[in-house]
Amino acid sequence: MNDPTITLKVTRYRPEHDSAPSAQIYTVPYRQDWVVLDALNYIKDKIDGTLTFRWSCRMGVCGSCGMMVNGVPKLTCAAFLRDYYPHGIQVEPLKNFPIIRDLVIDMSDFMQKLRSVKPWIIRETEKPLSEGEYLQTPEELEAYKQFSMCINCMLCYAACPVYGLEPTFLGPAAIALGYRYNLDSRDQGRKERQPIIASHEGIWECTFVSECTVVCPKDVDPAAAIQRSKVNTTLDWFKSVLLPWGER
Amino acid sequence: MNAPTAEKARLYYPKMPVTWWLRNLRYFLFMMRELSSVFIAIFLVVFLVQIAALARGPEAYTTFMRKLESPGWIIFHVVALLFALYHSYTWFDLTSKVQVVRLGGRQVPPPRVTAVNIGLWLVLSLVILLLFLFA
Numbered sequence: 001m002n003d004p005t006i007t008l009k010v011t012r013y014r015p016e017h018d019s020a021p022s023a024q025i026y027t028v029p030y031r032q033d034w035v036v037l038d039a040l041n042y043i044k045d046k047i048d049g050t051l052t053f054r055w056s057c058r059m060g061v062c063g064s065c066g067m068m069v070n071g072v073p074k075l076t077c078a079a080f081l082r083d084y085y086p087h088g089i090q091v092e093p094l095k096n097f098p099i100i101r102d103l104v105i106d107m108s109d110f111m112q113k114l115r116s117v118k119p120w121i122i123r124e125t126e127k128p129l130s131e132g133e134y135l136q137t138p139e140e141l142e143a144y145k146q147f148s149m150c151i152n153c154m155l156c157y158a159a160c161p162v163y164g165l166e167p168t169f170l171g172p173a174a175i176a177l178g179y180r181y182n183l184d185s186r187d188q189g190r191k192e193r194q195p196i197i198a199s200h201e202g203i204w205e206c207t208f209v210s211e212c213t214v215v216c217p218k219d220v221d222p223a224a225a226i227q228r229s230k231v232n233t234t235l236d237w238f239k240s241v242l243l244p245w246g247e248r
Numbered sequence: 249m250n251a252p253t254a255e256k257a258r259l260y261y262p263k264m265p266v267t268w269w270l271r272n273l274r275y276f277l278f279m280m281r282e283l284s285s286v287f288i289a290i291f292l293v294v295f296l297v298q299i300a301a302l303a304r305g306p307e308a309y310t311t312f313m314r315k316l317e318s319p320g321w322i323i324f325h326v327v328a329l330l331f332a333l334y335h336s337y338t339w340f341d342l343t344s345k346v347q348v349v350r351l352g353g354r355q356v357p358p359p360r361v362t363a364v365n366i367g368l369w370l371v372l373s374l375v376i377l378l379l380f381l382f383a
Contacts, residue, residue: 015258071271098259106259139353161275164264208342209278224345231346 004030006081007088008039010051013099021099023090024048030085036076037065040091040103053103060217063153067103068092073155073215094158096167110154113170116196117178122189140185147180147225149218156212156222162205169205170196172212172222179225198233206230281338284331291328340365 005027013021026047028039037055044051055065058077065076070090081089097105127134156172163169178197182190196202206226213223269279294316301312315321343365344358 013260015260018260021260021262095262096264098261100259161264161268161278164268207278207282209275211272211274211278214274221345227342227346228348 004085006030006039006085008036008043009088009090010040010043010103011092011099012051012102013093014050015101021093025088030081032082034081036067036069036074036079036081036089036091039081039089040076051103052101061151063151066094066153066155066158068095068158073158075153075155075217078217094154096158096160096164097154105154107154109167110152110157110171110174113174114152114177117170117174117181117193118189119174119177119181121181121184121187122192123186124188134186136185143185144180144183147176147183147220150177150180150220150222151218153217155215155217156220159211159215161209161211162207166201166205168201170199170202172206172226173220175203175206175229176220176222176225179229182229194233194236197229198236203229203233280331281335284335287324287328287331288335291325291332336369337366340369 006029008026008028009023010026011021012018012024026043028042028047031038037058040051040053041055044053053065053067053076055077056062057064060075060078063075066073067076068074068091069076069079070084071092073094076091091103093099093103093105097107097109100106121134150173152173154173157163160169160172163171175197178193181187182193182197198204203226206223208223208227210223213221216222269275298309298312298316301308316325341362344361347361349356349361
């Protein structure tokens with residue numbers, strides 16, 4: 001009996017001679033314990049060494065192997081062939097990003113946006129090292145922990161139609177990470193992040209499609225982070241208008 | 249380091265098709281939620297015209313109400329009602345995302361927050377309906 005196989009329809013884009021991406025079909029062995037990334041590595045090793053894609057950890061931590069699998073943004077290291085077999089699988093680069101080559105997208109826009117929300121702890125004044133760590137209670141950790149699980153895999157950007165239509169949108173992950181630091185009891189940088197997060201290109205661009213939350217492999221729930229930021233920003237505005245002594 | 253610029257020129261920028269919202273059910277439901285506002289807006293305009301007719305006197309009001317009895321307007325109102333119900337549901341769904349409810353130091357699961365909101369909505373709607381029918 002022949003060993004079972006599965007077909008992969010993979011997007012190819014070779015900028016040196018292609019004007020637009022096209023699809024190439026590969027047939028690979030089907031193994032129950034293989035994920036899409038294993039199949040891509042099989043192609044790369046045994047069939048076509050020119051196929052280009054990003055990957056690193058193979059265990060859902062590094063966030064580099066995100067691709068569209070049958071039209072859905074997924075970490076290919078966590079997308080099992082058995083969930084699609086015996087049907088074929090279409091593998092495309094993440095949507096809403098420029099394509100560099102084959103399955104590799106240009107993430108520089110995301111990196112710039114991520115930096116703009118200052119996703120690190122900001123202190124008005126740093127206390128000297130001799131005073132020890134900034135301590136935190138389990139409740140204080142719980143307040144932001146979910147939003148700190150983001151691995152910057154950009155699946156949420158590929159799922160977000162707002163980002164696809166308005167590339168100036170700050171986007172789900174960057175806002176969720178900004179929000180994560182705003183929630184951190186050790187942080188004092190909310191005021192510095194607000195001009196970016198509360199701008200038109202920030203939270204107000206979001207129309208709450210919520211697909212970012214659906215595709216997130218780490219259950220970060222960026223949609224919740226954005227909607228809560230909208231409420232907090234609105235409360236800021238009310239305070240500044242209604243309370244003459246309020247912070248402006 | 250001229251290479252990056254040359255590389256950049258060869259990036260392929262995919263276009264989003266106008267039918268993107270047909271790609272999955274959730275995108276479609278999102279578009280329906282957005283579309284519901286059109287029906288709700290038309291309903292409100294009709295409602296304002298109705299109030300204006302009421303202000304003009306009983307005769308104008310009866311004439312206006314008779315127009316609303318046409319099949320076209322009845323179908324419109326049924327569709328607008330369905331859209332209004334769906335839109336309201338999406339708002340209650342949103343509340344659990346926005347509100348973090350804590351009881352005894354633990355976060356109440358978001359689906360339960362939504363369920364309580366929807367329950368209250370149904371009870372209040374029922375009270376209003378009963379008042380409308382019997383008061």
